[in-house]
Amino acid sequence: xxxxxxxxxxxxxxxxxxxxxxxxxxxxxxxxxxxxxxxxxxxxxxxxxxxxxxxxxxxxxxxxxxxxxxxxxxxxxxxxxxxxxxxxxxxxxxxxxxxxxxxxxxxxxxxxxxxxxxxxxxxxxxxxxxxxxxxxxxxxxxxxxxxxxxxxxxxxxxxxxxxxxxxxxxxxxxxxxxxxxxxxxxxxxxxxxxxxxxxxxxxxxxxxxxxxxxxxxxxxxxxxxxxxxxxxxxxxxxxxxxxxxxxxxxxxxxxxxxxxxxxxxxxxxxxxxxxxxxxxxxxxxxxxxxxxxxxxxxxxxxxxxxxxxxxxxxxxxxxxxx
Numbered sequence: 001x002x003x004x005x006x007x008x009x010x011x012x013x014x015x016x017x018x019x020x021x022x023x024x025x026x027x028x029x030x031x032x033x034x035x036x037x038x039x040x041x042x043x044x045x046x047x048x049x050x051x052x053x054x055x056x057x058x059x060x061x062x063x064x065x066x067x068x069x070x071x072x073x074x075x076x077x078x079x080x081x082x083x084x085x086x087x088x089x090x091x092x093x094x095x096x097x098x099x100x101x102x103x104x105x106x107x108x109x110x111x112x113x114x115x116x117x118x119x120x121x122x123x124x125x126x127x128x129x130x131x132x133x134x135x136x137x138x139x140x141x142x143x144x145x146x147x148x149x150x151x152x153x154x155x156x157x158x159x160x161x162x163x164x165x166x167x168x169x170x171x172x173x174x175x176x177x178x179x180x181x182x183x184x185x186x187x188x189x190x191x192x193x194x195x196x197x198x199x200x201x202x203x204x205x206x207x208x209x210x211x212x213x214x215x216x217x218x219x220x221x222x223x224x225x226x227x228x229x230x231x232x233x234x235x236x237x238x239x240x241x242x243x244x245x246x247x248x249x250x251x252x253x254x255x256x257x258x259x260x261x262x263x264x265x266x267x268x269x270x271x272x273x274x275x276x277x278x279x280x281x282x283x284x285x286x287x288x289x290x291x292x293x294x295x296x297x298x299x300x301x302x303x304x305x306x307x308x309x310x311x312x313x314x315x316x317x318x319x320x321x322x
Contacts, residue, residue, distance in 0.1 A: 020173035021092035027174045030085045037080025038185045041073040062186045065140045067147035071154050078162050101169035108290040116298030119278060123271055130267045138261040147315040152304045160296035168283040179242030245283060251276035
């Protein structure tokens with residue numbers, strides 16, 4: 001009997017795939033599931049209204065400006081996207097979803113909360129010195145107290161979590177992987193196609209939106225060709241720059257997703273880009289999506305808190321127009 005036969009066989013544990021295990025194409029599928037979920041939820045909600053009103057045709061334009069209709073539709077799309085995200089990420093990484101996206105509690109959680117609070121105050125001060133446009137589309141959801149309270153609940157407790165999971169949990173690491181690997185650069189085109197399609201839906205497929213989308217795609221194609229041609233082992237491109245580019249790209253996409261609410265106005269979008277940059281840098285520095293969520297939660301909470309005080313608990317919503 002040899003010594004090998006006396007030793008029990010020890011099963012080798014499967015090595016987990018590197019972070020992130022998912023690709024930019026997977027993130028595109030999640031993003032498309034948001035759009036599909038929104039269309040499906042809107043259809044079901046409209047059908048329910050028709051049944052409740054005994055066949056009366058609802059006012060579609062009125063529903064589009066009604067937070068009491070849109071927020072439930074948005075929640076439905078988030079639930080649909082959450083199922084797609086959990087299925088894809090767990091299937092690729094073989095570990096629990098939150099652990100896979102690095103949702104770990106940071107050591108300096110109070111500091112990140114304070115960062116969000118201070119950032120909101122700085123934005124409020126900056127808005128006094130920047131020529132901000134009047135009558136932004138998002139303001140129509142604050143026409144009466146019920147809608148305003150619903151927007152507060154959604155904007156503080158739901159949107160920060162959903163956006164951090166998608167942008168800092170899924171998109172940022174996937175972009176870092178794409179920019180770091182030459183063979184993955186082509187996947188970036190799918191994300192820009194997704195953004196262009198989503199932008200076209202939000203602005204009702206106007207021709208100028210389609211031309212802008214074409215410009216984005218053409219510009220992205222040129223950048224992809226340049227990046228792919230210059231990517232070589234040992235070059236400065238491969239020494240941290242892909243991650244920094246992923247930070248900037250995540251912030252830009254974060255701002256662009258909100259452009260429909262802001263009518264594409266430059267000043268608000270620039271502010272959102274800076275906020276997205278801050279949140280993504282926090283995610284990178286802390287290696288924690290929970291850290292960026294804390295900052296985002298307190299950022300939104302501070303903005304809504306100031307709004308609540310300024311309108312006397314949403315009783316005087318006309319104060320928002322001043």
